[in-house]
Amino acid sequence: MxxxxxxxxxxxxxxxxxxxxxxxxxxxxxxxxxxxxxxxxxxxxxxxxxxxxxxxxxxxxxxxxxxxxxxxxxxxxxxxxxxxxxxxxxxxxxxxxxxxxxxxxxxxxxxxxxxxxxxxxxxxxxxxxxxxxxxxxxxxxxxxxxxxxxxxxxxxxxxxxxxxxxxxxxxxxxxxxxxxxxxxxxxxxxxxxxxxxxxxxxxxxxxxxxxxxxxxxxxxxxxxxxxxxxxxxxxxxxxxxxxxxxxxxxxxxxxxxxxxxxxxxxxxxxxxxxxxxxxxxxxxxxxxxxxxxxxxxxxxxxxxxxxxxxxxxxxxxxxxxxxxxxxxxxxxxxxxxxxxxxxxxxxxxxxxxLRLEHSLLSREVYEKSTTLVRNHTKLIPLSNSIPPDASILLLTPLVIPLISSVRNAESSKGLFIGEDVFLKLGQEFSKFHPGKIFHTTYTANGISNVHEKLLKKSQIVVIVTTDVTRNMYQIGFTKHITHICSYERKPVIIVAASSPYDYSLDRGIGTYLCSYEFTPEALECLARVIFGQLLPTGRIPGTEHRPSKVVPGPTNRWLVDTYDAKIHLNSLLELWTRCFPESEVTADFFEVLSDPNQKHFIVQNYSTNELYGFAGTWVSNKGRLGSLLMILVDPARRNMSIGTSLHLSAMRYLITDQHVKRVKLGSSIPLFFGGLPFLQFAQQERESVLAKWFSDLGWDTTTNERSMMILKNLEEWSPMRHVVQELKMVGVMFDICLSEMDDQISGLIAQQPPLMQDQLNMLYDAARERVDSRVIVAVEKDTKEIVGSIVLFTKHSSVAKFHPWINEFRSRFVAGLSSPIVNGSYQNLAGIFTLGLVYSALRHLKMQNFTSCILGRVDSTLENTFIGAGFTTWRRFTEIEMSAARWMTPDM
CATH class of the missing domain: 3.20.20.300 (Glycoside hydrolase, family 3, N-terminal domain)
Incomplete structure (x- = not known):
């Protein structure tokens, strides 16, 4: 009742x-x-x-x-x-x-x-x-x-x-x-x-x-x-x-x-x-x-x-x-x-x-939500990082299907319950990648023979997880697969198809994306991001992933060893690639680091022999000037004090052991970096973080800017008429340096500031071998005195080892210009003399069918001059330095 x-x-x-x-x-x-x-x-x-x-x-x-x-x-x-x-x-x-x-x-x-x-x-x-x-x-x-x-x-x-x-x-x-x-x-x-x-x-x-x-x-x-x-x-x-x-x-x-x-x-x-x-x-x-x-x-x-x-x-x-x-x-x-x-x-x-309007809204929000949390090795987009015929292994968990999957079950007959959840993702991969896509599921049973066979057949692995705090087996499976791939140097991408917090703090996972859900709409956007069809603009919600002030305090100290090119060269090459995946270099890039008179430092994993960090140093001019050529830290290991430990060892060597009075970041010779780089991939925010890091360590970050400039399409270049007229008026001829002029070049170098002479002698000595390199000179018409010079070289010359950046270009028809010097008596004409030397080199290169020319280390005062001559800025640096006295101050 x-x-x-x-x-x-x-x-x-x-x-x-x-x-x-x-x-x-x-x-x-x-x-x-x-x-x-x-x-x-x-x-x-x-x-x-x-x-x-x-x-x-x-x-x-x-x-x-x-x-x-x-x-x-x-x-x-x-x-x-x-x-x-x-x-x-x-x-x-x-x-x-x-x-x-x-x-x-x-x-x-x-x-x-x-x-x-x-x-x-x-x-x-x-x-x-x-x-x-x-x-x-x-x-x-x-x-x-x-x-x-x-x-x-x-x-x-x-x-x-x-x-x-x-x-x-x-x-x-x-x-x-x-x-x-x-x-x-x-x-x-x-x-x-x-x-x-x-x-x-x-x-x-x-x-x-x-x-x-x-x-x-x-x-x-x-x-x-x-x-x-x-x-x-x-x-x-x-x-x-x-x-x-x-x-x-x-x-x-x-x-x-x-x-x-x-x-x-x-x-x-x-x-x-x-x-x-x-x-x-x-x-x-x-x-x-x-x-x-x-x-x-x-x-x-x-x-x-x-x-x-x-x-x-x-x-x-x-x-x-x-x-x-x-x-x-x-x-x-x-x-x-x-x-x-x-x-x-x-x-x-x-x-x-309402259907059309709402569908467009849904698509727009899904596109805006997909998040690229980390892309340390620049694997994303895959369309730019792997060959078209590469085989991809897609590993997805067996999960309880959504209502939509259950209602559409007739479309996935022959599959176990839950296997069809990520079927859409595999299909989307196939749309964008012409190579083979191997797609299989994984469960709490761990790695099977099928997984092992497919791992051997694939060149890259994508692992999808779904809320690992509820599905702890996914953590073990992912770690096992990433360990195997790390040993085989096989790239891995981790995708959180639900909670972004699965691996948000695990910086050992260098490529990490989040779709927040495994609805078909989210998976479609995810695939488009992975293959470069959609720019990822989402961000993990909340305060944890916004920049915040670091609490000051003690840092970890890492064991720092000395770099040995015979042992560590390949590992250094791999570290460089992880730091700059868009930069394709070979072992020749690091040839200059084999100089027995110089010393460099590493932090490594002694179990895997993987380099976590590298610091290069250089001492010149009888020990009066030292350079910190670079500090590289594996993107997956940053903010762990590796850079600080390397910096300490490098500075201690330069100042305490070599007794240099001043240390510069970067160097003109050898030129890996001309100073603190204006980073192309992160713009102002990352640059400010780098500048603050060096400033906190005591570096003076308020010095000059320099740039490297490039002239492309050299076959279409022609000298500007008013510049040619001005050069005629100053009474200077430009020609290739002959062997009988070598003594005059040495005299010209001797007129330069003492701290530069060591580097210039080293570079010009290599150029005077005249194998794929030339010295272009400015000669006063009446006195036949050499009043200026510049070094022209290709990637196959002895000079190239001091300018490793030239190895980043695949074409052999790319040349470099370096170290222009002008007689001190003509400093008021230094700008036009330098431009004349560059013009003469460009004419020579054009006759040899070269297509591009790089001009290294241009002072900011001359940048507009070379822009007018057809160059564009390629890379930019801020010269920063630290005195020995500053580094040895107690509060440092």
Whole structure:
């Protein structure tokens, strides 16, 4: 028989119930007709497609109307998008990105637009209440409860995005419901109690978890779901937040000032109703401050809960609470609901009109969310880093399929359940890569013979993970595969297809992407990013991944060894490639480092012989000038004090052992870097980090700028007429230096500053071998005195070892110009003399069919002069230095 409802008091308005199946059964009909249950929860078990959903909701409202309900039913759904969609219809319902993917797109406009579009589609199907947005702050990356359902770890960012979604839902015509108060972001699962536990104090909660709820409440949030977690430091004696007056009335209502409708966690939650019983649980929830009590599916439990509430009201213990709750619910319904819309949803006709606009919005947000977290070795895009015929091994986990995969199961016959989830990704790979794609799954069983065979056949491996904190086997599998590939020098790409925190802090994984979900739409964008068809613009949400000040303190010290070219050359070449993957060099690039009179330093892994870092030094001019040629640190090992350890060893050698008085960063001879580089791949932010690093170590970073310049298409070059005229007027001829002029060249070098003479003698001695190199001279017409010179060379000359950058060019028709010098008596004409020397060299190269020429180490004052001559800036450096006295200061 069941309980009798109380006259004139719609206690049924305080319940939200669900039911089984896509049809309205007698049980739910009785709940609506007799008990005046005012709120219905729909889930995937009730919904087949948009057309059926519209008919189902209209029928529910029709039953309520004809049974005398004063207001329409609220019909609620969990439709968080991404991988949580209870209503799926590939033809009429748009697949939008989920919460964290939207946060990765970093736009409140996107959050608003997606929410409004979702609301419009739900309302068209007769659904008027979306149980969202998720306002939990993801404070613990190992949290297994919510993961990508949250919008990150920055409470203010979560609040801003959440408020945008709330506004979108409301303007789309549905009610919004923030969840899960007081926040599951820092919750842990207590295995003994079998429920989530939040161990934060009120003060800790106010610092982050409560911020989005408070701001959303002030912005007009309609309702809040209170979780079934325990909050022992707030309500010690209350097992569940949704049954706690301290949490709801004390914290949510009074402390935060929330005036909207409060929903309980489902009372069918095992730990909840087993501890209190369903009747007592309903009464406790209402007494604690819940306006609507959720009982998801069991009709028996739903009736029991209703009975408990009726008994409590009749006894007078809940009278005021019940009336206040019914008033709040009625006010919310009045704001959003009317019988005309409720019983006649717009349905398919409206969904068809919205389809194109919403599809374009979805695609745009998915494209903006895909995140390239790390790309240390510049593997991405693969279209630029691997040959077209390379074989790719794609390893994907066996996971529980999404609703969309289940509904489309007929398209993947012959596969195990879950194998078809990443089928789309393999198909997308095949679209963009002409080589072989080997695609197989992996499970908790580890590496199989199939995996080993495919590893041997492939040149690159892509491993997909899905929330490794829930699937710990994926960590072991990934480590095993990456270890094998590291030993074989085979590149690996890791893709997080759910939580970005899987490997966000593991810098040993040099190439790491995140798609935030494995919906087909996300996987398509992921493939496009991997193969260079789409530029990745997403970023991991929250504060952890924004630049922040480093806390000063002691650093680690690494064991630093001496570089030996016979042992370490190949490892150095590999390190350089990891640091500058766009720079294709051979072992010749490092030939000058074999000089037995110079010393260099390394940090290495003694087990694998892999170099983690390298520092090159150079001492010239009888020890008066030292150069720190470069410091290289493996991108995957940066911010680990390797560079600091190398810097210390190099400076100690130069200043303490070699007694140099001044150290320059970079060197003109040999020229790997002319100073602190203006980095092409990271622009100002990275440059400022480098400059600050050297400045903090005591370097003077306020000195001159230099550049290297390139003239391309030499076959089309011709000298500027006014320059030729000016050169004629100064009375100087330009020619190739003959052997009888060598003594004059030596005299010219002797006129240069003492600190330069060692380097110039070394370079000009190599050039005077006259094998693929020449010295161009400026000769005074009357006296036949050499008043200037410049070195011209190709990659096959002895000079090239002092200018290793020339080996970056594959063509043999690329030449270099270096070390122009002018007689001190003609300094007022140094600019025009240097330009004349360059013009003479270019004419010589053009006759030899060279196509390009690089001019090394151009002072910033002459840069515009050479731009006028046809050159463009290739690389730019800031010359920085440190004195021995500064380095030896105690505070250093």
């Amino acid at each position: 069941g309980p009798e409802p109380l006259p004139d008091v719609d206690i049924g308005q305080m319940f939200m119930v669900g039911f089984d199946g896509p049809e309205i059964d007698d049980n739910v009909r009785v709940l609506i007709e007799k008990y005046k249950i005012g709120n219905i929860l729909l889930s995937a078990k009730n919904l087949i497609d948009a057309k059926q959903a519209s008919k189902l909701t209209a029928k529910l409202q029709e039953i309520a109307f004809h049974s005398g309900h004063r207001q329409p039913l609220t019909i609620a759904i969990d439709q968080e998008n991404g991988m949580l969609n209870n209503l799926y219809d590939s033809e009429y319902i748009t697949q939008f990105p989920g919460a964290m993917a939207i946060a990765a797109a970093a736009s409140t406009d996107y959050a608003y637009s997606v929410a409004k579009a979702t609301a419009q589609e739900m309302k068209a199907c007769g659904i008027n209440w979306i149980l969202g947005p998720v306002l939990d702050v993801f404070t613990t990356s190992s949290n297994r409860l919510l993961g990508i359902r949250t919008m990150g770890d920055d409470p203010n960012e979560v609040a801003d995005l959440g408020i945008a979604q709330i506004r979108g839902f409301q303007e789309g015509g549905v009610m919004a419901c923030g969840k899960h108060f007081p926040g599951y972001g820092n919750a842990i699962i207590d295995n003994l109690l079998s429920l989530p536990v939040v161990n934060d104090t009120v003060e800790q909660l106010e610092m982050a978890p409560l911020v989005p709820f408070q701001k959303a409440g002030l912005a007009g949030l309609d309702s809040v779901i209170v979780g079934g977690c325990a909050v022992p430091k707030v309500a010690y004696n209350d097992m569940h937040a949704c049954l706690s007056p301290r949490v709801i009335k004390g914290m949510l209502r009074e402390r935060l000032g929330f005036q909207g409708v409060v929903l309980s966690e489902c009372l069918e939650m095992g730990a909840l109703h087993e501890k209190t019983g369903i009747r007592q649980g309903a009464v406790m929830a209402a007494s604690a401050g819940c306006d609507i009590i959720l009982v998801c599916s069991s009709n028996t439990l739903q009736r029991d809960a209703f009975t408990g509430m009726c008994d409590a009201f009749a006894s007078g213990i809940l009278h005021a609470d019940v009336l206040a709750s019914i008033a709040r619910i009625s006010h919310m319904k009045d704001k959003y609901l009317n019988w005309q819309d409720a019983m006649h949803p717009a349905g398919i006709a409206l969904l068809q009109r």
